Amino acid sequence: MLKAPWVCRSCAQSLRRVGMSSARSQRSQAQLFQFPFQSLIRRASTAAPGGLSPALFERARTIAAEHDQLSAELETNFDTKTAKRAGEIANIASALRALENAKASLDELKALLESDDAEMQELARDDLEATNAELVSLGRNLSVALTPKHPFADMPCLLEIRPGPGGTEGRFFADTVFRMYQLYCANKGYRTRVVKYECSDSDGSKGSEGEAALQEAVLEVQDPGAYQAFRGEAGMHRVQRVPVTEKSGRTHTSAVAVWVLPSFPENDGPGAENDFDNPESDFYIDPAEVRTETMRSRGAGGQSVNKTESAIRLTHIPTGTTVSMQDSRSQHSNRAYAWRVLRSRIAEQRREAREELSRSMRSNVLSQSQITRGDKIRTYNYQQDRCTDHRSGMDVHNLPNVLEGGEMLGKLIDSVQGWLTERDIQALIAEQEAVNTDGKRAK
Structure with missing residues (x-):
């Protein structure tokens, strides 16, 4: 502060x-x-x-x-x-x-x-x-x-959801978070498409709310400006509730990681910011630096498993970033979507690297309010019927409405947008004062 x-x-x-x-x-x-x-x-x-x-x-x-x-x-x-x-x-x-x-x-x-x-x-x-x-x-x-x-403010976005600490219960809540964003987008009229939805190989058990054990999901929000609307959702989402398998009624704490990545509907051509053929673009990846592997789709058996090698795994060798895609039975389709997700992840990494370099050159005041992906940003407490955002400080009750993507979730998202705006203003003031100070020293 x-x-x-x-x-x-x-x-x-x-x-x-x-x-x-x-x-x-x-x-x-x-x-x-x-x-x-x-x-x-x-x-x-x-x-x-x-x-x-x-x-x-x-x-x-x-x-x-x-x-x-x-x-x-x-x-x-x-x-x-x-x-x-x-x-x-x-x-x-x-x-x-x-x-x-x-x-x-x-x-x-x-x-x-x-x-x-x-x-x-x-x-x-x-x-x-x-x-x-x-x-x-x-x-x-x-x-x-x-x-x-923000350089990606006007772009569509990809919401990547993966379970964090908490074992099977974390996977169950990952499915809850995925459905929450699906419902929120439907309520707001945003166009979405499920790019990836992969459940873990388990015994088929369900969570306390009927959730599947989600391994990884990617939801694309296709409307321009979606990145700006959802960028505050990136981080660790913590849940506190009694699992369906808990016999003594103890509350367990689990977590789900959410990434928000820029997406683009198509290549706008030479010179465009999202031109992935332009080496100056954040979305550009040298194909020679990507290892491609094909494999058979994994699943629970029967018709869920392909007889051909249609699943694709791409690995960006310089960064070690890996993307696997197997949702489609078409190898061509899986390859196209895998490249799309990989470009988005690399572009986000490059933007974050620039911001980190910029922050290191500013006043220490900026680091006091910086939230990283490793920090918990929100807590969903079932026993107290409460959801708390730890950045804006907002508490809302009526947790079912939050998980249904309703008005309460909208209030939380809006409060985070306000927090992000104030943080950006604070950073701008610190930067401008640093520039003014350097200018006075030069004189």
Whole structure:
């Protein structure tokens, strides 16, 4: 968390409660993270309206000046590259104008408060609170507009679900998580396709909710922008419940790993960001670096096992990344889908490597809020009918609704989106302040 020169009363009370129990410490910090923008406001000077960080305000003014210059150039000489850049930063220029207009309105109201006209003073007092609130809201909007867009934000995505620690019970809950996302997508109207659904070779037993022992599943969400909507779901999902095989009624803890990878419907051609034939693309893989193996499909026997070698396993030798695909009886289809998943995994690894390098060059403040895939991000507690997200700090009750992909799951996902946005703003401020500091040292 960013340290602030002062803390509001409600936050101070939350901080006092942190020391009462070490078990509640992590959740208390996460709950405070729901309001990081308020802490960012504490760092701002009065020179930046709306409580905006001075570093971000200067950045916004620089970009707005660039937009004005580009707009003037386009009036006399249209250029596609210039028009594209102007369009990319237009929302920042617009958000800054709205903020400055609100600041001008606030200054007028403050001037009216010093007027000799009692009626004008009363009118100014009536509008002052609403204008102040609008100013803070516009400051936040500008911060969000300044935050760099995720490189895969507009793409469809692949949700990979695998059991974590917990043995068979973890496999049962993996099936629950897979169905949860299927139902959520259906409720939201997202188009999906099951790329892979592989159960383990077991005795055919079912979980407490009738789940299968899932080994691995891949669900493609085909709508553009799905990656942005689901990227906060990546991580370890923990479940606490009494397994169907438990005789003494003890609660067991298991976990399920969820990966969110970018997907692309097709190759958009030379020069495109998702052109997997372009060596500069994150999705490019040299075929010479991939080992291909064919095998017979595994299964429970009978018609589930192919008589031909239609299953495919691809191994990216430099990274050791392996993808197996056997859902289709066609080797050609399995090969195509395996390559698609492999490209998505490698692209995500390359993006994460760049981000890790960038984080290592920034202030240590960033590492304090960074969540990795190894951390538990959410807990599903059956006995307490509760689901808790450990990043946003949100608790929801009515667990069946969560597992049915209903409104409660939507609230959790939305809360994580807010947490991700605030974390991105925090990272942007840290980066901009580092740039400003380096610039002063250079002078």
